[in-house]
Amino acid sequence: MAEDQFTELYQRHHGDVWRYVARRVVGSDVGDVVAEVFLVAWRRLADVPAGSALPWLYGVARLVLSNEARGRRRWRELTLRVAAEPDQSVVVDHADAVISQRDVAVAFAQVSGADQEILRLVAWERLTPAEAALVLGCSRATFAMRLMRARRRLRARLAVAVDGASRTPDAVDDEMRRVR
Incomplete structure (x- = not known):
């Protein structure tokens, strides 16, 4: 029963969610974000509103995109922090x-x-x-x-x-x- 409900949700809204994400993300990350959106939908299938599934999926996509952006920002900050560390040209025993x-x-x-x-x-x-x-x-x-x-x-x-x-x-x- 739940599997059929999810399959219908996926088939009906996958293209819309894909386009929503593709307009906000460049490159191969689109598939990963869409997969994450539908993973959340599967896990929270009971929370999907009957008449408003697409807006709910867009809300999930917005949160997933936010998490992705936060992860990229943290990665950049880490890269900058590491790059700013002093040159370790002197051999040090770690x-x-x-x-x-x-x-x-x-x-x-x-x-x-x-x-x-x-x-x-x-x-x-x-x-x-x-x-x-x-x-x-x-x-x-x-x-x-x-x-x-x-x-x-x-x-x-x-x-x-x-x-x-x-x-x-x-x-x-x-x-x-x-x-x-």
């Missing part, structure tokens, strides 16, 4: 930094998926606790508690290095600050 990053990655992989998402929202996406709470659909206080616990669990995992050498919590905190 072994300690690589080992620290590896240890953090291993420890991160060992915490739960929920803890990983909480830490990603704050560290990678740079959301405030209030914004991250909105993403997770919980109160700010609840998110703050979850964040504190996730950080504590990550520190505990990081306290024992991959090679089994124990570290003090202060050393772990210093290492986490360096890797950020």
Whole structure:
């Protein structure tokens, strides 16, 4: 039943959505954006208004395009930041930094998926606790508690290095600050 409903929605509006996106995006990204729009439509099929499916799909497309633009902007900013860093023509031994990053990655992989998402929202996406709470659909206080616990669990995992050498919590905190 839902599959038939989605198939009809797709067949009826794919061309319109394609043209909407193509007027706003240049190149091969059009297909990716349209695919994302219909993925959202599939996931939220119950939310598609019966008489107004096309405007709803346009709204989804607008949000997907906004996310794409934000991603491109972040990529450009990262490229500019990296390009602005001083020339590294002097050979520097980065072994300690690589080992620290590896240890953090291993420890991160060992915490739960929920803890990983909480830490990603704050560290990678740079959301405030209030914004991250909105993403997770919980109160700010609840998110703050979850964040504190996730950080504590990550520190505990990081306290024992991959090679089994124990570290003090202060050393772990210093290492986490360096890797950020």
